[in-house]
Amino acid sequence: MGAEFDRDIEIESSSEGEYAANLGPGWLVGAGINGGYQLAVIGNALRAASPAKPDPIAVSAYYLSASTPGPATVSIRPIREGGNLSTFAADLSQDGTDRITALATYGDLSRLPDDVRTTAIEPDLPPRGECLPVSMAPPELHKVAPLMSRFDLRLDPACAGWAKGEPSGNGLLQGWIRLHEEREPDPLSLLLVLDALPPVTFDLGMPGWAPTLELSAHVRADPAPGWLKVRHATRNMAGGMFEEDCEVWDSTGRLVAQSRQLARAPRPQA
Amino acid sequence: MGAEFDRDIEIESSSEGEYAANLGPGWLVGAGINGGYQLAVIGNALRAASPAKPDPIAVSAYYLSASTPGPATVSIRPIREGGNLSTFAADLSQDGTDRITALATYGDLSRLPDDVRTTAIEPDLPPRGECLPVSMAPPELHKVAPLMSRFDLRLDPACAGWAKGEPSGNGLLQGWIRLHEEREPDPLSLLLVLDALPPVTFDLGMPGWAPTLELSAHVRADPAPGWLKVRHATRNMAGGMFEEDCEVWDSTGRLVAQSRQLARAPRPQA
Numbered sequence: 340m341g342a343e344f345d346r347d348i349e350i351e352s353s354s355e356g357e358y359a360a361n362l363g364p365g366w367l368v369g370a371g372i373n374g375g376y377q378l379a380v381i382g383n384a385l386r387a388a389s390p391a392k393p394d395p396i397a398v399s400a401y402y403l404s405a406s407t408p409g410p411a412t413v414s415i416r417p418i419r420e421g422g423n424l425s426t427f428a429a430d431l432s433q434d435g436t437d438r439i440t441a442l443a444t445y446g447d448l449s450r451l452p453d454d455v456r457t458t459a460i461e462p463d464l465p466p467r468g469e470c471l472p473v474s475m476a477p478p479e480l481h482k483v484a485p486l487m488s489r490f491d492l493r494l495d496p497a498c499a500g501w502a503k504g505e506p507s508g509n510g511l512l513q514g515w516i517r518l519h520e521e522r523e524p525d526p527l528s529l530l531l532v533l534d535a536l537p538p539v540t541f542d543l544g545m546p547g548w549a550p551t552l553e554l555s556a557h558v559r560a561d562p563a564p565g566w567l568k569v570r571h572a573t574r575n576m577a578g579g580m581f582e583e584d585c586e587v588w589d590s591t592g593r594l595v596a597q598s599r600q601l602a603r604a605p606r607p608q609a
Numbered sequence: 610m611g612a613e614f615d616r617d618i619e620i621e622s623s624s625e626g627e628y629a630a631n632l633g634p635g636w637l638v639g640a641g642i643n644g645g646y647q648l649a650v651i652g653n654a655l656r657a658a659s660p661a662k663p664d665p666i667a668v669s670a671y672y673l674s675a676s677t678p679g680p681a682t683v684s685i686r687p688i689r690e691g692g693n694l695s696t697f698a699a700d701l702s703q704d705g706t707d708r709i710t711a712l713a714t715y716g717d718l719s720r721l722p723d724d725v726r727t728t729a730i731e732p733d734l735p736p737r738g739e740c741l742p743v744s745m746a747p748p749e750l751h752k753v754a755p756l757m758s759r760f761d762l763r764l765d766p767a768c769a770g771w772a773k774g775e776p777s778g779n780g781l782l783q784g785w786i787r788l789h790e791e792r793e794p795d796p797l798s799l800l801l802v803l804d805a806l807p808p809v810t811f812d813l814g815m816p817g818w819a820p821t822l823e824l825s826a827h828v829r830a831d832p833a834p835g836w837l838k839v840r841h842a843t844r845n846m847a848g849g850m851f852e853e854d855c856e857v858w859d860s861t862g863r864l865v866a867q868s869r870q871l872a873r874a875p876r877p878q879a
Contacts (some may be wrong), residue, residue, distance in 0.1 A: 396850075397871050399669035400748050401687045401696050418710050419673045424822070426671050426710065428698070440688050440696065442671050442712055443820055451848035454874075456813070458780055459844035467874070490765040510728055543726070552714055553667040555825040557871045559847055573727035575864050577829055578721035580666075582867055594845050597852055599869045601667050601827045604724075 343489070344524035347376070348383045356415045358384040358433075364408035368484045371405030374551045376486075376535030377439060381429050382530045384413035385443050392425050392569070394448040394526045399555040400441040406433060418442075423450070446563045448526060461592050462513050462570045467493050470503065470514055490535065491517045510573040510581075512536055517566045524562040524589065532569055533585045533598040538593040539571040540581060540605055547605030552580070554600035558598055565590030579604050612792035613759070614801070616649065617646070618653045626685050630701075634678035638754045640735040644821045645804030646756075647709055651699050654683035655713050662695050664718040664796045669825040670711040676703060688712075693720070718796060718831045729801045731862050732783050732840045737763050740784055760805065761787045768812055776814040780843040780851075782806055787836045794832040794859065801870040802839055803855045809841040810851060810875055817875030822850070824870035829876030835860030849874050 347363035361381075366376040378400055386393050416428045424446045431439040464470065472491035481487055494514040500507050502533035516532055518524070524532070533556050568588040571583045580603055587596040617633035648670055656663050657849040683685045688696045694716045700708040734740065740763035751757055764784040770777050786802055788794070794802070803826050808819035838858040843851045850873055857866040874877075 366848060395862065397671070399671075399687075399712060399823065399825055401667070401669075401714060402695060418671075419707060426673060428710065437689060440698070440712060442669060442710060442823075443832070444671060448848075454847060454849065456846040457844065458846075551829075553669065553712075553825065555669055555823065555869065557823075557852060559845060559850070574727065575829060576726040577724060577864070578718075580721070580829070584829060594847070597845060598871075599825065599867075605767075 342518065342520040344491040344518050344522050344528060348380045348527065350380065350384045350387060350413060352387065358387060358413040358415070360384070360411045360413055362408050362411050365485050365489055367408065368486045369548050372408065373486045373535065374402055374554060377406060377431060378530040378534065378556065379527050381413055381439065381441055382419055382527045384415060385427055385429055385445055386414045386527070388427065389425055389445040392445045392447050394446055395556065395558045396424060396444045396446045397529060397555065397557050398441060398443040398530065399553065400439050401553050402439055402551045403437045406438045409433070412439070448558065455593065459586065459594055462568050464495050464513060464515060464568055464578060467515050467566070469496070470494055471496055471499050492521060492536070501541040501544065506541060506542050510539055510543050510576070512539050512542055513564050513568070513570040516569050523564040524567055526558045526561060529558050529562060529587055531594040532557055532567060532587050533596055534571060534600065537573055538602065538605065539573045539583050542554055542598050543576060545605045549602045549605050551570050551601065552601045554598055556596065556598040558596050560587040560593055560595045562595045563591045612788065612790040614788050614792050614798060618650045618797065620650065620654045620657060620683060622657065628683040628685070630654070630681045630683055632676055632681050635755050635759055637678065637758045639818050642678065643756045643805065644672055644824065645801040647676060647701060648800040648804065648826065649797050651683055651701055651709065651711055652797050654685060654695055655699055655715055656797070656855050657698065658685045659695055659715040661735045662715045662717050663799060663826045664716055665826065666694060666714045666716045667825065667827050668711060668713040668800065669726055669823065670709050670823045672709055673707045676708045679703070679710070717829065725863065727864050729856065729864050731858050732838050734765050734783060734785060734838055737785050737836070739766070741766055741769050758831050760789060762806070770812065771811040776812050778813060779844070780809055780813050782809050782812055783838070783840040785836050786839050793834040794837055796828045796831060799828050799832060799857055799866040800826055802837060802857050803866055804870065806839060806841055808872065808875065809843045809853050813846060815875045819872045819875050822864060822871045822873065824868055826866065826868040828866050830863055830865045832859040832865045846874060
């Protein structure tokens with residue numbers, strides 16, 4: 340029933356303001372569940388709690404501890420109900436341990452005015468056939484990061500030198516992305532896409548896991564069907580942390596989502 | 610007794626997790642109190658609640674309603690105390706009405722590793738003597754926006770054409786900023802500086818107030834004494850909203866703070 344992504348973000352109302360979720364093992368990266376997927380699970384519970392304003396407009400998540408596959412609870416507390424926007428607090432926990440605490444403002448993307456004066460430039464990517472499918476990564480990598488098998492991701496080869504030991508040092512990753520089963524993008528899947536790629540620090544020659552401390556996402560439009568372009572960049576690696584900015588563009592060339600996260604730099608590997 | 614900024618962000622512990630503040634009328638812009646100043650008030654209460662980790666590392670604030678001069682309460686709830694970082698929820702209210710709800714991670718900036726691999730380029734500003742001091746703005750503007758008299762702000766004339774009715778359309782504002790009374794910058798004053806300038810939409814030819822919906826701030830280093838450079842830019846004005854990215858650079862040329870906010874576009878003026 341439905342695509343894998345929809346099955347895996349399913350939530351069930353368990354009591355007033357509480358939703359039961361089940362974090363799928365397919366979304367693991369190393370020892371923890373991917374942060375973007377968890378944002379989509381929280382986003383789905385918020386949608387259930389906000390039927391008249393079903394779309395995430397802004398979501399800020401603080402990642403407290405690594406989630407593991409299995410049951411989780413999303414607790415939602417309404418903070419302010421406005422005319423066009425409502426704000427909520429949301430927490431994702433497992434066995435009584437907080438994994439993520441978040442704030443979110445929800446609205447209705449279909450009711451926003453249709454002005455577009457974006458000056459940002461859509462990433463200029465080579466055709467998908469000339470990009471590097473992550474499905475071609477070594478099987479041992481897929482075993483450690485089953486997340487990589489959840490979508491079709493084609494990286495711009497100009498930003499993927501790190502895959503053969505030649506990082507550019509620019510701090511930039513970009514590519515094409517699409518969920519499997521032709522599951523078309525929507526505001527919830529954008530929350531995943533904003534944090535689904537390898538850390539941009541790979542392109543700085545720093546392999547390894549880069550745990551997110553905080554991520555704020557803005558969903559700016561309902562995405563059109565088809566492939567998405569996604570672009571990650573960092574400009575301030577310092578003090579053992581870095582910011583990572585993400586943009587997602589839909590198939591019509593519209594900038595549909597943006598995020599910024601603060602993450603810990605990967606520990607130097609032995 | 611201290612500089613104006615310090616007096617105006619003063620808080621007093623009133624009960625467990627509650628702090629009394631008094632929002633100064635000098636921080637008004639139109640009918641509401643400036644968001645950056647309020648972030649500094651919340652940041653000061655968090656500092657009191659987190660003595661061992663006194664510095665804001667990440668703060669995400671959702672602005673719920675406009676604050677007015679006078680008493681306010683900041684309520685703080687610890688969420689997770691970690692080894693190097695602690696996460697809190699914080700709410701600012703007036704007369705029982707929520708003004709701001711926030712999440713924050715605090716740490717100790719002096720204990721971060723000293724690596725700096727920033728690739729961002731420091732803004733190239735004309736000397737301060739060639740910039741436009743906002744103190745020269747018409748008196749009627751100062752009356753509506755007393756905030757403008759709280760600091761010495763010198764705008765880069767290349768981004769200030771809007772002041773004479775010639776906005777560049779680039780969506781960029783930058784300049785020099787310093788608090789009065791030679792009050793040197795610190796992590797709390799950076800929270801103010803990240804949201805102290807006129808909206809970047811002035812440079813798009815859209816005058817008027819642009820209410821912040823969400824703002825996430827990252828303080829990346831303790832700023833050195835002296836003047837700060839501040840840069841605001843937007844790239845995605847669409848659907849009646851825009852993102853505004855801010856960078857703050859200290860006198861040694863270090864990128865010490867970054868923020869992104871989502872704000873409502875100003876309403877067209879009659």
